Amino acid sequence: MPFEPRSRLLEEGEIRRAVTRIAHEILERNKGASEVVLVGIAARGDDLARRLAEEIERIEKVEVPVGVLDISFYRDDIGLHAEAPEVHETRIPFDIAGKTVVLVDDVLYTGRTIRAALDALVDFGRPRAVQLAVLVDRGHRELPIRADYVGKNVPTRSDDLIRVLTTETDGNDAVELGEDVS
Amino acid sequence: MIKNLLSVTQLQPEDITRILDTADSFREVGTRVIKKVPALRGRTVVNLFYENSTRTRISFELAAKRLSADVINFSTSGSSVAKGESLKDTALTLEAMGADAIVIRHSSSGSPYTLTRWVEASVINAGDGTHEHPTQALLDLFTIREHFPSFEGLRVAIVGDVLHSRVARSNVHALTRMGAEVTLVGPATLIPPDVPAWGAQVSHELDPVLAKANVCYMLRVQRERQRQQYFPSVREYSRLFGLNRERVAALPEGALIMHPGPMNRGVEIASDVADLPQSLITDQVTNGIAVRMALLYLMLGGAAEGAEEEAS
Numbered sequence: 001m002p003f004e005p006r007s008r009l010l011e012e013g014e015i016r017r018a019v020t021r022i023a024h025e026i027l028e029r030n031k032g033a034s035e036v037v038l039v040g041i042a043a044r045g046d047d048l049a050r051r052l053a054e055e056i057e058r059i060e061k062v063e064v065p066v067g068v069l070d071i072s073f074y075r076d077d078i079g080l081h082a083e084a085p086e087v088h089e090t091r092i093p094f095d096i097a098g099k100t101v102v103l104v105d106d107v108l109y110t111g112r113t114i115r116a117a118l119d120a121l122v123d124f125g126r127p128r129a130v131q132l133a134v135l136v137d138r139g140h141r142e143l144p145i146r147a148d149y150v151g152k153n154v155p156t157r158s159d160d161l162i163r164v165l166t167t168e169t170d171g172n173d174a175v176e177l178g179e180d181v182s
Numbered sequence: 183m184i185k186n187l188l189s190v191t192q193l194q195p196e197d198i199t200r201i202l203d204t205a206d207s208f209r210e211v212g213t214r215v216i217k218k219v220p221a222l223r224g225r226t227v228v229n230l231f232y233e234n235s236t237r238t239r240i241s242f243e244l245a246a247k248r249l250s251a252d253v254i255n256f257s258t259s260g261s262s263v264a265k266g267e268s269l270k271d272t273a274l275t276l277e278a279m280g281a282d283a284i285v286i287r288h289s290s291s292g293s294p295y296t297l298t299r300w301v302e303a304s305v306i307n308a309g310d311g312t313h314e315h316p317t318q319a320l321l322d323l324f325t326i327r328e329h330f331p332s333f334e335g336l337r338v339a340i341v342g343d344v345l346h347s348r349v350a351r352s353n354v355h356a357l358t359r360m361g362a363e364v365t366l367v368g369p370a371t372l373i374p375p376d377v378p379a380w381g382a383q384v385s386h387e388l389d390p391v392l393a394k395a396n397v398c399y400m401l402r403v404q405r406e407r408q409r410q411q412y413f414p415s416v417r418e419y420s421r422l423f424g425l426n427r428e429r430v431a432a433l434p435e436g437a438l439i440m441h442p443g444p445m446n447r448g449v450e451i452a453s454d455v456a457d458l459p460q461s462l463i464t465d466q467v468t469n470g471i472a473v474r475m476a477l478l479y480l481m482l483g484g485a486a487e488g489a490e491e492e493a494s
Contacts, residue, residue: 070207073219073249073479083183084483087207123216 002181003163009136009154010175018151019048022133023055025149030100033060035128037096039067040104041117042088047166048135049104067092069103074116090120097125102149106164108134111145136175138162183480186305188294190316190355198360202324204476205469211248212472222249225482228281229255230272231308232263232288237443237467238308238318242285245474251482254281269293270300277301282482286310291348304481312346312407317477318442319352321470323360325462326397328469329438333360339391340382341367342401342423342450345374346408349442350401354380365391368401368423371412388423392432400425400441400450416449426452430460438462 010018030036033056040049046068053064070088078085103117114132121130133149138156156162156177163176183200184192193201211219227246231239239255246253256276258264263272269288276284283304286294291311298305309315323333330336338357344350344366357364358381365383366373377384385391392398403419413419425439433439439451439461447453456463 072207073211073221075221078221078483079485082485084480087204087479089207090210119220123214123219125215 001161003161003176003178004181005163005176005178007177008174009162009177010152012173015135015151015173015175018135019051020055022149022151023052023059026052026102026131026133027056027060029131029148033062033064035098035100036102037065037067037094037099038102038104039069039092039096039117039121041113042068042070042090044164044166044169045103045105047168048106048133049102050168052102052104052133065094067094067096069117069120071113071116071120074119076112076116092124095125096121096127098128100129100131101127102131102133104133106135106166107162108132108137108145108147108150109140109162111141111143114145115143135164136162183484185481186294186298187316187477187481188298188305188307189314190319190352190359193316193356193359195359195361198320198323198356201320201473201476201480202327204480205320205324205472208248208475208479209469209472211475212468218248218250220250221479222246222251222482225249225251225282226280227251227253227283227285227478227482228276228303229253229308230276230284230286231255231257232269232286232293233309235287235309237470238287238315241467241470242306242308242317242474245471245478248471249475249478251282251478254279269297273297273301277303283478306477306481309348311348312351313348314352314355315348315442316352316356317470317474318349319356320477321466321473322353322399322440322442323356324469324473325440325466326438328465329436329462330396333357333362336362336396337394338362338364338397338399339367339388339395340364340399340401341388341391341425343372343403343408343412344368344377344401345372345412346404347401351380353399354382358382365395367391369413369419388429389432392429393434395433395437397438397440398425398433400439402442402444403446403449420449424448424450424452425455427455430455430458436460440466443467 038049040046049066053066070090072085072087131148134147135151137150137153165174281303285306285308287308291313294307367385441463
């Protein structure tokens, strides 16, 4: 949909510092990273998951496995849109059974994506625990879901749009608040 | 996405690429411990098979089941068709029971098209007479794409009973659309006269074509459809047009061997050739499930026609 930016919520440096802080929080809460795996939700959650893994490796000298999860097949709105949702790659090349899985996404909004991701995860095995890390929490939850690690809480109107750009996917890092101008 | 898939000629190159890309994701589902996703929960897919089939019917059945759709298998023996029910009445009955998609195989060319005039459900052609078998062509392209990055300029030889082969027809259309160069090889009696209009080359000699082929696609000699004598003997056919070890040795490095199945071992393909590592016949079967999942997902995963796009 056409996006018209109104303001910038996070600059490149702020995103970098938020990722570093979340990496520290994950290590603190899980007493290290030996049983932790990261699973990013496509698209852009996987970019953030890889950055978190790099930070954790830098801080703790532990290599954390990173997977990418596409939740298209688990959405609750299949059949409501004119076209079937576009499908991305899923690649979780390690066993999640018994691990603490940190799900990573760019924006937490209604919680429906996370609900779908939780359903998808259990098809891969039974994790010991699942935690959620997001870059932006914009409120307006429609399901009883909350994040364990948040880059920034942003109060929004429900008709606002949030756009997250990552260097890996878009060429630069930014989080913008704007509106749908269609 | 299209509502019905009757012929490869409905698909633009970008549609084909989208189907193959989506199939990539579904192939990953087939490697999981739990090979099932809930994408098409509550949808009903009917397999309406008026001809015998093992791989296509089971492949569609598995594809629909791995998407969590409900599947009904309907075959002519032991059904109302044996009592003389017409195709139209059978189709209307199935639709009245709530079918969202009908996968049809029929010995009459064009019957899937006729079906679309009677039912609201999506219709997928799983082989109609000597006309087309579009999902076979799509799974063949998917299999080739795993080994060659682009179809542009790729040389594909399709060898054998082209006249009776809906697989050949669909593959020529799909491959030429994607930029491949297709040569049809077979005895003059088994090459239809309208082939130049398909955009393919024709040769009645196998060896010169093989020397340059990136893909050697062997067709089954369809003896059940041959109503007259098209070649003097199976032995002679096999000597002139069968793929044996010597001919495999003449193929360029990295060339692929394919066959849509079921094979007549020892007729169009020597038994030991079928089991070579560069023979992708079982890969084709595995990929068929992913490609059919992608098609069902793209065709049934959107809203019914006329529904409004809703903001996510």
